[in-house]
Amino acid sequence: MKIERLSQDKIRIFLTYDDLLERGIQKDDMWREIPKVHELFSEMMDQAYTELGFDASGGPLAVEVFALPAQGMVVIVTRGKVTAGAEDRLGEDDEETDEDIYEMEVTMEQSDVVMYAFRDFEDVIDACKQLKNAGLTEDGRLYSYNGKYILVLEPANIESSRNNAVIAVLAEYGEATSVTYAMLEEYGKVIMASGAVREVCTYF
Incomplete structure (x- = not known):
């Protein structure tokens, strides 16, 4: 708690x-x-x-x-x-x-939206590469909030059978965040508005 x-x-x-x-x-x-x-x-x-x-x-x-x-x-x-x-x-x-x-x-x-926070951008890169390489998702939005990077994934864009695998990858590199999506929208800074996993893998 x-x-x-x-x-x-x-x-x-x-x-x-x-x-x-x-x-x-x-x-x-x-x-x-x-x-x-x-x-x-x-x-x-x-x-x-x-x-x-x-x-x-x-x-x-x-x-x-x-x-x-x-x-x-x-x-x-x-x-x-x-x-x-x-x-x-x-x-x-x-x-x-x-x-x-x-x-x-x-x-x-x-909320059905999955959000995980990462302390370092290196962790974001590692998580995105693993998600993409495993064929789990290339989607997502990336925010900066309170000194951390937050990756947001919509379940609608992930096959339900792969949901647990996606969360396992995110949990390996990041941590569950207590920020609500409404707060993130209001106070967070959008770094990548769509296709964040794909974009991160392309540029890094």
């Missing part, structure tokens, strides 16, 4: 599927109101407080969950403002604070 602060009132949590499995949670459980998911959320908020000093108590939280194929889930938590009435209620009865703390508005989004 990786937690990072995006702003004073917003954090991003990256959960791998291993993180979920360790807690007996299936991917689809994240859509459901079950005790295990509440326990996971409490654990995430405890860790956010310990690591970042992010205090989730005392106000409504907007929770966005993005499911990424083969990588895991990105959870973005935005802390809302506490109304005066809510403060009074919290003061009256501490036992009810849990309800107020996690007054969550959950938005789920599922």
Whole structure:
């Protein structure tokens, strides 16, 4: 589980599927109101407080969950403002604070786009050559974001039977990224807009 602060009132949590499995949670459980998911959320908020000093108590939280194929889930938590009435209620009865703390508005989004981050361009070259030589794909878009290179592949352009092989190659040279595609589109810099695997192999 990786937690990072995006702003004073917003954090991003990256959960791998291993993180979920360790807690007996299936991917689809994240859509459901079950005790295990509440326990996971409490654990995430405890860790956010310990690591970042992010205090989730005392106000409504907007929770966005993005499911990424083969990588895991990105959870973005935005802390809302506490109304005066809510403060009074919290003061009256501490036992009810849990309800107020996690007054969550959950938005789920599922993405089929595969994204992997690479620290060095050499790793991008090695991954692209292996993908091309194995006949897995020549497609993709390449971005620069936050000091890393991010290769984005659309599953529509990869035969489903080769999906696992593609991810195995990407995982060998890069790492699953917690960046959502929307953030990448907004803040990333496009290096190669299409045919990135082919282009990298041609020029490098």
